[in-house]
Amino acid sequence: MDWLNAVVQGLLLGGLYALFATGLSLMFGVMRVVNLAHGDLAVVASFLAVAIISGTGLPLWFVLCVTTPLFALLGYLTQRVLLQRSLSAGPMSTLVVTFGLSIVIQNVLLEVFSADTRTLDGGSFATGSFEISGQLSIPYLSLATFVLAVVVLVAIQLFLSRTGLGRMLRASSDDPDTATLVGADSRHVYGIATAIAFATVALAGVMMAMRSSFDPATGPSRLLFAFEAVVIGGLGSLWGTLLGGMVLGLTQSIGAQIDPALTILGGHLVFLVVLAFRPQGLLPGRTA
């Protein structure tokens, strides 16, 4: 029963990792941009949610409805104003730009919100659970996060495969020059991709804020888990990201069950093994 509990909690945790990693995976898949500010953006969303809730007392679902589109807009603007310029200058320059963005975000957060540790009070939703038995309980929050992750991934996948804009997005990802020749505005298309990525980061940030706590310096350590989930699953593959997140969550949880010292190390080891023996990831993206 202990092991079953470890597996269940691990899979649910994997949902959070997957939700968080989606944006990173999407931006890499479409633009080949490794967004080093990804973790910090999630922390921004966390702070924003806390600020809105403590300032206005609005309910949580409403905050999610505000934060997510706001981040989507922010993503579109970031792409058009900041990232597009660096894209043409090669991969190194986007890496440096996002790294700079990460540092700027951390320090702005420190200036505005101070170094205090915060959490988002989700009330009984954040602390309650379905108690299956004394040893096995499924927290509402983890379950909701997992469901949200699956819904988001399915929605993005459907968007990419079924809609015109989605097809254009894939075309721009495969060959931006040819896509532009046949009428796709790759800059706009990239903006849309970044907007989606930022929206998922906002969702993940709010979920994480309820699950644990955060301060302005939390971002980089979060980024590591997202990065591992993406690499384990396969760079640029959305289903791979879901799988990668779950493998990471499961490894950490089972590792902890064997010995708590193995929790994070276990995840790192799986990451290393995948990098060494299957660098394309478990479910590699179709576009190489």
Added chain:
Amino acid sequence: MSHPPISRRGLLKGAGLGAAAVGSLPLLDACGGLKGSSSSSSDVLRIGYVSPQTGALAGFAAADNFIVKQINQAVRNGVTIGGKKRKFEIVVKDTQSSPNRATEVTRELINDGVDLIVGSSTPDTTNPVADQCEANGIPNVTTIAPWEAWYFGRGAKPGEGFTYTTLFFFGMEQFGDCFFPMWERIGASSKDVACLWPNDTDANAFRDGLGAMMKKTGYNPIDGGAYEDGSTDFTAQMTKFKNSDAELFTCTPIPPDFQTFWKQAQQQGFRPKLATVAKVMLFPTEAEALGPLSKNIATDIWWSPAHPYKSVLDGTTAKQLADGYAADTGKQWTQALGSIYSLFEVGIQALKGADDPKDKDEVAKNLREMSLSCMSGDLDFTAGPEQGIAIQHPVGGQWREGKDFPWDVVIVDNTPNPDVPVGGDLQPTNA
């Protein structure tokens, strides 16, 4: 090209060459220590203060500006020492929560010729600051770090103390003195204690120190295992704790991990009868962040407005200091308020008691032999476990809904220090 690097490095190291290159510093001896200062500045005694004002540890330093203002106010008329009227000047430096930066700013202070350095908050600050002061022969007192971490962490051997550096705080034994009576009183059905101790310096000290003390007094530590700081899931620890039926809980995690753990404990049905935590829940902001789950979590309280102590400088009581802080900044008191205030009391007292306050050796001797009733209670640096350490005795307090602020500490057990009045009954964390 060779000159700028030499002068810069020299300045940082406080070496003679650097001083010569810069030209504005007083002569330095071969060891790099400062010998006296120019006569024009001898009427002013300068106290350097090093603390983490930004970064992860910034919570400890939230009251810094207020305290410096209070101290400046208290000694504004100066003091006659050695037949001469002296003024005090406080120079504040920020470590940005980094031990390397703490070393750097302490060196800057030493190069600037301060007469004494005080420092506070966690071994990441106290140890590098004290190391620099010891090496350069600058009298120093620090606080808010377990004495074992400060003493053994700096490579001292039992019986061979430091000459220039001193500390007031407490150690593992006082944690035990504080927690055990509460465990005894809460009426748990077993002597098992669930222990959440990660794999870091603080927690390993608890695992070895408090763990051994627990076994000696008949308690049985259920160690959740040496997990890594920054874990996102505590299912494994929770499972172990639940299987053991432990009703008592103690921990030494980093603050963000405690928030995660305590929420998950609620989700997964680990509800200990009494939680006595160390290192976390020291600040009201942590209690606010945790919300209703903070209720009746017990922790060690070494200073509160309820402590019957007053300033040796101007007679301000603990209550007045906390109220003054709230009135001045709109913020709630923290335990650091009293400790940092006392740093300056101890420092100024050591300078006052010297025939020549510029004589570093004499001031250091005063520090080592100090016995003082101040904002932090009776501090006796001669009676500590090692030379130059004064021991405080924290009492047990629980977080409850407050009147002026959302959460406040109520003193519930004063067994280790009966001077502190009890403000309420000990209540189960989870009934």
